[in-house]
Amino acid sequence: MIEDDLHAAFERHESLTPPTGPLRAAIDRIAAVRRRRRRRTTLGGATLALLAVTGLGAAPLVTPAKAPERAEFLAGPTGGEPVGAMNLLLLGVDSSGPQPPMADSILLVHVPADRSRLYLLSIPRDLKVAVPGHGSEKINAAFASGSRREGRQPDLGAGYSLTSQVVARLTGVRVDAGAVLTYPVLRKITDAVGGVELCLPTEVLSFHTGRTYPAGCQHLDGAASVDLLRQRRTLADDSQDRDRNAQQFAAALVRRADERGVLHDPVRVSRLAADIGPHLTLSSASGSLLDLLALVPRLRSAEVVGLNLPAVLVDAPAHRYEPDPAAAPELLAALREDRLAAWVAAHPERVTGPR
Amino acid sequence: MTYEEFADSRLTALLRYAVMLTGDPHQAQDLVQETMVRAQLNWRRVARADSPERYVRRMLTNQYVDWRRGSWVRRVLLRAETDDAVPVSTDHAQNAVDRDQVWTWLSRLPRRQRATLVLRYYEDLPDAEIAEILGCAVGTVRSSISRALATLRAEYVEA
Numbered sequence: 001m002i003e004d005d006l007h008a009a010f011e012r013h014e015s016l017t018p019p020t021g022p023l024r025a026a027i028d029r030i031a032a033v034r035r036r037r038r039r040r041t042t043l044g045g046a047t048l049a050l051l052a053v054t055g056l057g058a059a060p061l062v063t064p065a066k067a068p069e070r071a072e073f074l075a076g077p078t079g080g081e082p083v084g085a086m087n088l089l090l091l092g093v094d095s096s097g098p099q100p101p102m103a104d105s106i107l108l109v110h111v112p113a114d115r116s117r118l119y120l121l122s123i124p125r126d127l128k129v130a131v132p133g134h135g136s137e138k139i140n141a142a143f144a145s146g147s148r149r150e151g152r153q154p155d156l157g158a159g160y161s162l163t164s165q166v167v168a169r170l171t172g173v174r175v176d177a178g179a180v181l182t183y184p185v186l187r188k189i190t191d192a193v194g195g196v197e198l199c200l201p202t203e204v205l206s207f208h209t210g211r212t213y214p215a216g217c218q219h220l221d222g223a224a225s226v227d228l229l230r231q232r233r234t235l236a237d238d239s240q241d242r243d244r245n246a247q248q249f250a251a252a253l254v255r256r257a258d259e260r261g262v263l264h265d266p267v268r269v270s271r272l273a274a275d276i277g278p279h280l281t282l283s284s285a286s287g288s289l290l291d292l293l294a295l296v297p298r299l300r301s302a303e304v305v306g307l308n309l310p311a312v313l314v315d316a317p318a319h320r321y322e323p324d325p326a327a328a329p330e331l332l333a334a335l336r337e338d339r340l341a342a343w344v345a346a347h348p349e350r351v352t353g354p355r
Numbered sequence: 356m357t358y359e360e361f362a363d364s365r366l367t368a369l370l371r372y373a374v375m376l377t378g379d380p381h382q383a384q385d386l387v388q389e390t391m392v393r394a395q396l397n398w399r400r401v402a403r404a405d406s407p408e409r410y411v412r413r414m415l416t417n418q419y420v421d422w423r424r425g426s427w428v429r430r431v432l433l434r435a436e437t438d439d440a441v442p443v444s445t446d447h448a449q450n451a452v453d454r455d456q457v458w459t460w461l462s463r464l465p466r467r468q469r470a471t472l473v474l475r476y477y478e479d480l481p482d483a484e485i486a487e488i489l490g491c492a493v494g495t496v497r498s499s500i501s502r503a504l505a506t507l508r509a510e511y512v513e514a
Contacts, residue, residue: 002507003476009457010375010477018380020366027362027388031395
């Protein structure tokens with residue numbers, strides 16, 4: 001009978017089965033590599049999730065007018081998942097001193113139309129730009145100029161608006177949404193996820209607290225993270241190194257939030273949002289922030305690519321930079337036309353992290 | 356059950372099953388490797404299943420049947436190096452040649468039909484369990500088996 005022949009044929013060929021030892025080792029090795037790669041690629045989605053999630057609890061929604069924007073926000077998603085490339089502006093602001101706050105970190109997050117990656121473009125704070133109504137200034141001062149209110153608390157929303165205009169004019173892209181992150185907000189978020197794991201290429205000495213952060217990987221709580229993020233003067237490459245630290249911190253923060261399940265636990269998310277919401281300033285020019293949230297599932301597997309806007313020193317005493325005429329126009333054209341993938345492929349040396 | 360326990364107890368059986376499916380030790384290794392890497396990375400989901408073993412076997416079978424979607428076949432074809440760990444087949448005795456015609460014919464069957472035969476005549480599983488592994492109806496399993504057997508019988512007549 002054919003059934004018996006089949007039985008016999010199968011049993012006869014059992015001897016073909018190779019030993020499992022080497023196979024088992026290969027499985028473990030490949031799984032470890034893929035686990036690392038997966039952790040890296042989920043950062044993209046987590047970055048946006050963190051932004052959107054913190055946006056959910058945001059009480060003070062700024063531009064253009066508070067009341068209608070809030071009503072629209074509460075009404076839930078309006079246009080469904082946004083299509084096309086998007087640009088989000090994140091400003092890290094030091095509001096601790098007596099002077100009007102300046103934007104220490106200016107990060108433009110570019111989400112390409114195909115949602116394959118997240119590009120973090122750091123804009124040097126010492127870039128000389130034309131600020132509408134304020135003449136020629138460093139770009140970090142645009143925030144101070146916009147937020148200054150004689151005899152009153154600075155208006156962070158107005159600082160954001162002016163900076164976002166300048167960034168839009170500098171880069172030629174529309175800024176769809178953004179947030180102002182002050183150091184107290186960053187400290188609270190960091191502590192809420194139980195600190196972050198950060199790896200430094202070189203030792204950093206704090207100008208503000210005298211604390212030393214050794215080269216290599218270390219666990220930092222909220223206060224230490226903020227202290228590190230403020231450092232610029234003691235770094236070899238000044239603010240470029242600080243931008244790199246900020247990119248690393250952002251990646252470490254969302255990795256931590258993702259690992260700890262903060263982003264997937266509604267209770268912890270709402271607690272975090274309630275905690276930092278009142279201190280966070282957000283802006284959305286197009287649609288509601290819930291529309292942004294609709295993007296998150298699509299971006300979970302996006303790769304994060306860190307970039308700096310290439311700049312050259314034009315005025316050494318004043319420490320002023322201008323966009324590098326040789327490299328910046330090409331990068332910005334790629335950004336405007338949503339061709340950054342090709343640009344990065346042609347200029348791999350420009351990628352600063354956090355890969 | 357942890358992944359380690361599962362691999363300790365089931366890896367040999369899975370590899371043997373993959374040899375029966377593919378008819379080739381190298382392809383079987385690659386098939387099991389790809390499946391077990393995915394099982395390890397998603398172990399929490401695998402462990403939640405009523406029977407992790409059946410779940411992984413289903414993953415492996417789907418991987419084998421859907422070769423166009425997966426990439427393992429392409430990798431197998433591109434692979435050049437030989438693996439010394441694999442013993443040479445001991446089936447070269449002259450009197451085995453006739454019997455091994457069945458093995459050759461098996462390789463010409465559509466993958467799904469071959470999988471059905473392996474599950475039925477090697478693993479000795481009932482139709483209902485085969486249907487679950489292949490993700491199809493019990494009736495489909497029966498018709499698949501009878502069609503495969505008909506093909507093999509036709510080969511007998513010709514031979």
